[in-house]
Structure formats: C-alpha cells, structure tokens
Amino acid sequence: MLKDEVRTKSYRDSIYQNGHLFKDKVVLDVGCGTAILSMFAVKAGAKHVIGVDMSTIIDKAKEIVERNGMTSKITLLQGKMEEVKLPFDKVDIIISEWMGYFLLYESMLDTVLYARDTYLNKDGLIFPDKATIFMAGIEDGEYKEEKIGFWDNVWGFDYTPLKETAMTEPLVDTVDIKAVVTDPTSVITFDLYTVKAEDLAFRLPYTLKVRRPDFVHALIAWFDIEFSACHKPIRFSTGPHTKYTHWKQTVFYLKDVLTVEEGETITGVIENKPSEKNHRDLDISISYKLETDDMHRQASGNGAYKMC
C-alpha cells in the first residue's frame, strides 16, 4: 500500500481535498493495516476514526499512530469486522483499500459491504465507491511461448502435464500498452452503495473490437477505481495505458491464437465465482469467438482459469 504511489496518492487526494466531507465525521477504516488512511482522515478533520484489521499489524499501527500524536483520534481494533465491538453505533464515512488482483481475488469487498450494511449512516459516504472491471485482447506471442511453450521440453523431458496447469493460471503481470490489439471494454461496474455480496459472482457477455491486423494470444483484465463523492471526482486505473500499480494486469491465455483484422470483433462470456473447494480462490471461465467472414480464421473456444 505505502509504496504504491498511484494507489496511495489517490486515497490521500480523495481525503485531503475533501476536508468539507470529513470535518467532524466518524470514519471507519476497514482493513486499516498500518493506519495510513486513518491518519489521512484525521488530518482531513475527522472527529474520530476507527481502524479494524485482523492482522497483528495493528500493534505496529498503534505505535505509529502514537508516534504521530493521534492516539486520541484513532481507535484501532484487531479482529474480524464481523466480531469487533466498535465504539460508535454508526459511522459517517467508510474508507477502505480492499481491492485484490483482478479486483476480486483475495479482496476484502465482502467485509466492506458487511461494514456498510451494519454501520454506515443512511447518508454516509464510501471511499472509494465505484469499481469497474475492463478487458482487452493482446498480442503476446513471445511471452506465451516462454511461459507456456517452456513445458514442451524441460531439460530434455516432456513436461506437458504442467503446460495445462500453466494455461489455467491467470498471470498477474504488467502488459505493454503496445501489445493491446483491441479497444478496451468494461465488463461490470460495482457501485459500493448498492452492490450485494452475491453480485460479486457474475456471468456477463463482452465484445472486443479489433484495432489492427495482428494476433491475439490472450485476454487481459484490469480495473478502475473511483471516489465519486469527492468535490472533484478522483479516479485511478490499473490498466496497461497508465502508470504502474502493484495490481498490474491479469493475463488469461487462450488455447487458440486468433488471427485478427481491423474492425472485427471478439465476443464471448466471462464468468467469475468463488471456488466451491476454497472460497478464497476464484474460478473464472472465459469463452471467446472471433467474428469474421473469413472461414479460415474462424475460431472459438473456452478457457477455465483458477486464481489461487
């Protein structure tokens, strides 16, 4: 958190630039870590901040808060959001940095929603309050060969059983904007004021419009985050077109290599749900079809991926 410039600066600006929203308010920091957001909120004028985290990092957070003279303004609680006893019945603002890879992998969004439903005042605010998942298609021949082709011959042996495993593991990595072959498309937007925990499992169609003649080896996903309650809305993106964040992008290799022409479309359905075996893992499936009149290039398929 602390070393990710894009992320922390967005949170800081969204809090510091909106002192009129934080002034004299009670704030809840869900998954507070070292309490950086809690301290931002105090500096922005909050009456009191409650920081909750399951980790023993809370002990260090207490030391840090004391070192910065904010002990009387910040209450830090170690435990599950569902179990801790808050010193206030209701809060005015929830702040939280809950996002995981692919937005939802090991994310704390369900905890934020629990906090919202339990503690947020009727007119309360959530920072951030919007999250949108995007997709695009990329050319990635060289890297796919390196990552997936590697298993064809490993020190003289046939390791193709691990190739199948490699194909099912989405890769969290930075993608060069020059590799992006299609327009981006938004898949889903979560409005944190209204979304329910069950909405985090979804099955949605997507359409990608091809920008140039090229090959498509993989689809990628990323997300944008918005603090729309701000006087001047603040957004940041974790896409390939902008500055590095530790979330990078998520790469899903396709079984086929699609040979695409400008103006064609790739259509399909992306499905995401928590794994039945282990609720923390995500099962993601992506079907794809290249829509083209050229029957020699027609291709379609379906990939099953697991983030674990």
Next chain:
Amino acid sequence: MLKDEVRTKSYRDSIYQNGHLFKDKVVLDVGCGTAILSMFAVKAGAKHVIGVDMSTIIDKAKEIVERNGMTSKITLLQGKMEEVKLPFDKVDIIISEWMGYFLLYESMLDTVLYARDTYLNKDGLIFPDKATIFMAGIEDGEYKEEKIGFWDNVWGFDYTPLKETAMTEPLVDTVDIKAVVTDPTSVITFDLYTVKAEDLAFRLPYTLKVRRPDFVHALIAWFDIEFSACHKPIRFSTGPHTKYTHWKQTVFYLKDVLTVEEGETITGVIENKPSEKNHRDLDISISYKLETDDMHRQASGNGAYKMC
C-alpha cells in the same frame, strides 16, 4: 527448480557425468517435486528411483514420469519422509534439492538427514554432500536509505516503528560484486554424511578482512554446494561473484555504518537457531566490531534478525 539454470544444470551434470555411480543403483529423491532429479537418475542408469514429496505436485509428477516412459522405473510417494512406506529397505544414493534461502531457511535438510539415517546403505552416496555458508561486508548506502530510511517520512507521517521491523528482516536480494568491500569468509561447512540435525543451530566467530577504503552498511551471507562424490567434483555457488540463482544473497543491515580502511578487520559472532515460537522461522544474531587503531572510527554492535 526447473528454471534456475545454475542449480538444475549442476544437479544434471553431477548425475549424468557419473553413470558409473548410478548404474543399477536404488536412488531416493527427497522432496522430489516434479521428479526432475528422479528422471535424471533413471537416464543415468539407476535401477529404480523412489521420489517422495509432501505436496500434491506428486500427481503431476506421476503424469510427467508416465509421459516420459519411466513409470516402471520411478515410484512416487506423497507424504512425509518419516511416514511413507518405501518399496526398498535401503537405498544406495540419496539425491535432494533441499536448500533454502540462507541455506537453512525453510530447508529440507533435516528430512534429508532422517532419510540418510533410516535408509542409506553404509557405503551409500549423497548428492550433494557438502554445503558451506559464507559471509562478506558490503557498501550499500543508497539501497539501505531506500529500504530503511523510507520509514522516516511516509506520506508525511513518522513510520519509524516499522523501521525497527525492517532492520530485523534479512533481505533476500542480488548484491552487485562491486559492492563487496571485504574478502569473503566461510562460516561453516555441513558434511551431509556426518552432520546431525542439532548442528544446524550454530554459534560461530567470523573475521572479515577489508579490501579497500569504503563504508560497510551490511553483512551478506550465501552458500556453496558441492557434489564431491562425482568423478570430477561439481560445485556451484550462490555468491555475488557468480551467476544468478533464485537464492540470491541474504543481506543483514547493521545499525552502524562502519568507516573502514584497507587491511582492517571486522570480527564478530554469528548465531543461527530455529525460532522457539515457530520452528520454521530462523533467529539469527550477528555481533560486529570494527578492529581499528583509529578510535574515532571504532564501532561495534549486535543485530537480531528473524527470517520468517
């Protein structure tokens, strides 16, 4: 394992170049993973190889072994070395890639020693059979500032409580050979034929001879591995003077910055033992003293580190 060239090549050469040692022998591969070493041993002429691993990777290893036509030659067992039932009472050779960061962190050496004491024939061989830990002093002003100094001012707040934590965490990272200010010194050599589990906790003096006028911000440690049973002994090093391995080096920052002159020595004691709280963690303490006639530069101290 598979992608670490130095490591895997050393194992491969030590096995392939010594067919006379492996011919018709029964081999035990401790912590076999994907069974790469087991397959090397079969190719080198082993009569039979038993691979043991706790992980479900064993299922993939079975598929790989089958794909390479070695199912009749390799028995793969999932479970703890201490609990699995081997198809042979004794083995002629133990092969294992057991080394962790700082050689001993999360290493499987104790499992190898159990396998040796339980299964290895009187004249049996161990690949590899020697491991030596080395130390040196380095100039690392810029990076130390970045890693440790970072906490002085984090987004406008005093985060020094995390600075103390950062100081106690050895850093696993690649060190440029140009940063090395002292001669290397060997701290301890483990002979795998004779070493006992209790020897893995040690407390030993060290002396480092300064090579040039410079500053010393940290001590580093690494290890060398030897296959001395080979016809032509094979060694590899994980030090800063040679090719990259995934073990990199381990960096221990000192509280002081030592201002050193050529020919002076840094002396001290390095102690390593499993943590009482969690046996998988290592508690390492390093005392240091700059031996110099210049009383203005005299410095000594003691650092406590935890690998976890």
